[in-house]
Amino acid sequence: MTVTCSSLAVSAPTTPFPKLVPETPTDAAEVEALVDRAFGPGRFVKAAERLREGRRPLYDLSFVAREDGRLVGMVRLWSIRVGGTPSILLGPFAVDAAHRGQGLGGILIERACRAAAQAGHDAVLLVGDRAYFAALGFEPVPPGRIRVPGPVDPRRVLVRALRPGGADGLAGAVAPASP
Numbered sequence: 001m002t003v004t005c006s007s008l009a010v011s012a013p014t015t016p017f018p019k020l021v022p023e024t025p026t027d028a029a030e031v032e033a034l035v036d037r038a039f040g041p042g043r044f045v046k047a048a049e050r051l052r053e054g055r056r057p058l059y060d061l062s063f064v065a066r067e068d069g070r071l072v073g074m075v076r077l078w079s080i081r082v083g084g085t086p087s088i089l090l091g092p093f094a095v096d097a098a099h100r101g102q103g104l105g106g107i108l109i110e111r112a113c114r115a116a117a118q119a120g121h122d123a124v125l126l127v128g129d130r131a132y133f134a135a136l137g138f139e140p141v142p143p144g145r146i147r148v149p150g151p152v153d154p155r156r157v158l159v160r161a162l163r164p165g166g167a168d169g170l171a172g173a174v175a176p177a178s179p
């Protein structure tokens with residue numbers, strides 16, 4: 001399609017950017033298939049998985065990206081406690097290999113964090129690569145301050161405050177919590 005703008009003729013993109021919508025229970029099979037492709041069988045031995053197994057994500061704060069109906073990206077948020085404080089855990093987070101490097105991952109993270117902030121949450125915690133998440137506002141937690149169960153490299157425990165000082169009080173052991 002060609003859009004005429006004053007004297008300029010601008011070609012609109014032929015492929016629309018994937019559309020983000022909150023996850024619903026009916027997305028489960030496609031979400032699991034994407035996570036399997038992205039992480040392989042090793043995903044089940046991840047320490048953060050212990051905080052998620054047998055539970056359901058916070059659907060209103062979890063998002064899927066679809067292009068032409070096909071699920072090409074996802075991020076899930078979960079209810080946890082850090083010490084006695086209610087908080088949010090992010091993960092898994094994956095983009096289909098054919099759609100990587102176009103900013104979709106960053107957009108998924110921003111969308112989920114914005115939804116969590118609007119729902120009144122103060123901070124989001126995750127276990128992941130600082131090299132990727134630093135640009136999205138996540139910072140390492142001082143060693144030992146937040147304890148994720150299982151064998152976790154403490155340098156991979158990252159937190160993003162959703163308001164000024166929102167992560168300041170977070171300390172203690174991480175445990176699952178009811179949504």
Ligand SMILES: CC(C)(COP(=O)(O)OP(=O)(O)OC[C@H]1O[C@@H](n2cnc3c(N)ncnc32)[C@H](O)[C@@H]1OP(=O)(O)O)[C@@H](O)C(=O)NCCC(=O)NCCS
Nearest residue numbers: 038093094095099100101102103104105106128129131132
């Ligand atoms: C991580 C992931 C979701 C990023 O999705 P994406 O849509 O490609 O993300 P963006 O387009 O916003 O960012 C892409 C950039 O991040 C970089 N990047 C991706 N994973 C990275 C990592 N683990 N560490 C450092 N940089 C990383 C890419 O090289 C790319 O850099 P460039 O823009 O300089 O080329 C995707 O690579 C993926 O699904 N990976 C497998 C699953 C995974 O590792 N999930 C995160 C674990 S918590």
